[in-house]
Structures are given as structure tokens and as C-alpha cells.
Amino acid sequence: MKKANSWLFEEITPDFYQIFGIEKMLFSGRTRYQKVEIFENQTFGKCLVLDGKIQSAEKDEYIYHEALVHPAMILHPDPQVVFIGGGGEGATLREVLKHSTVRRAVMVDIDEEVVALCRKHLPSFSAGAFEDPRAEVIYMDAWEYFEKAGEAFDVAILDFSDPVPEGPSVRLFTREFFGMVESKLREEGIVVLQAGPASAGFTDLLASVVSTLRTIFPVVNYYSAEVPSFGGEWGFALGSKKHDLFSLSPEEVALRIRERVRGELKFYDEITHRRFLSPPKHLREAVREEIT
Secondary structure (H helix, E strand, O other): OOOOOEEEEEEEEOOEEEEEEEOEEEEEEEOOOOEEEEEEEOOOEEEEEEOOEEEEEOOOHHHHHHHHHHHHHHHOOOOOEEEEEEOOOOHHHHHHOOEOOOOEEEEEEOOHHHHHHHHHHOHHHHOOHHHOOOEEEEEOOHHHHHHHOOOOEEEEEEEOOOOOOOOOOHHHHOHHHHHHHHHOEEEEEEEEEEEEEOOOOOOHHHHHHHHHHOOOOOEEEEEEEEEHHHOEEEEEEEEEOOOOHHHOOHHHHHHHHHHHEOOOOOOOOHHHHHHHOOOOHHHHHHHHHHHO
């Protein structure tokens, strides 16, 4: 493996950085909303970076996207109409459309330029999902969309970038926004979102999201998965009007995957689902401390 010619320094905290070697820069520039970089790295393949933070890496994006999408989709008894917030690479859309129950998937992303860049430079991430007749892509702010939307959804999957100061996603991690999403969910509706790091010492965002969801939804679950390009465990939070991840046995998870999912799952199955139900002690304590 040859040494990289240039490097991306991703700030985790002011005194802790993650560094990626850049083998080849495919795009570097700014859209109306954010700085975008797409480059090749020898370890992780093609990488998407927004405002200096890794969003997806070719070699392990399947872990993140399967963990985000499939627990909620499998938990719902019959997910037919699905909302996707963000997800410009198209990988979240790709995973949603693996479910044979889905009649319609509405993806709302504020940044049309990012989607176009991903379709050009990262086509394997979406794997044809944008051409699926069940998919509709709308370019607008998700807050504005829910203010105007008349449609109701079975599952809402929020794949927004982290709420960094002055970034496009800050107000999408608030009680007001989660309340708007809840109002557009059907009777058995479920929302799931990425909720930031879940490694020890980095759980503030996840704990805050769980606490906020618990003021809106009667059932709230949280779990994590290791995503190497993200630097460790990554957290996810799920709010439901009726359904609890703990209610699904491994046998039922396996059955629903077998009956519904078309295409390969490389990370999520009934054993992974069981692992999600056993978060580590530091995570359980962080969430409890936040909600007391």
C-alpha cells in the first residue's frame, strides 16, 4: 500500500482527529449548502465527505445503511409508503426498495447538487435505486416538506448529516421537527434516524435524541453498529407508535427478511437484530443519565 499524497483531517473533537489518505480527489467544491469532497482511499474505497465529515465509504457503507433501514422496516408489519430524509448517495433508498411491500418511497434532500455528484461519482451506492419507478426524489428542506405534506407514511427514515453549527441539519434534530414527523405517520408508524457516535465518551447526541423522542413516542429503542470509517460505534434511535424492537423474536426477523427482502443483506439478519437489543453498559447509562 503506497503512502497517500494528501490527507483529510476530520475533526471529532478539538483535540481528536481522524485522518484519511486521499489517493485521488474526484470532486472538491461547495454547493449552495455545504462543502463537498469525493475521493478515493486505499482502505475504504470511494468516500463522500460533507463539511469535513465522512458520510459514506464504499467498503463499509452497507453496515450503516442496513442498520439504519432494516430494523424499522422489518419491525413494521406492512411498510408500504416510506419517507427518506436526506440520504443523497441513494444508499438508504436502495435498502428501502429491497422490501417487496414498498409501493412508494419519497426521498427529500435539500441539496440537489450532492445527489447529482453522487450519481456521477458514486453510482454503486444507489445501485439503480433512483431509476426504480417506486422512488420519488424531491429537492427541498425536510422541515418545509412536512409543513406542506398531505401524505401519510408508514416509516420515516431520517438520514441527515450531523447537526453541526450552521449546517443544513441543525433544526432537524429538534422536538419540533420530530413532532411534525410523528403527525405524518400512520397508526402503526415508525421513525428511525442516525443519532451520532455511540462509543464511550461520545454519546451526547444519541442520548439527547433518545430523550427527545421519548417525549413524543410511546415506544423508543436505540442501538448501535460499528462502522469503521466513522471511527467506531454509531448510534441509531427509533420511535414507534406501537411496535417495539424487543417484540420480535429472531425467528420472526428471519421470516420477515425471507418473505419481504429482495436482494442481499450483508450485515443485518436475525442474529444482528439480537445484538442490537443488547447495547453496552456505557450506552445504557448515558441514555438513563440524559432522561432522569
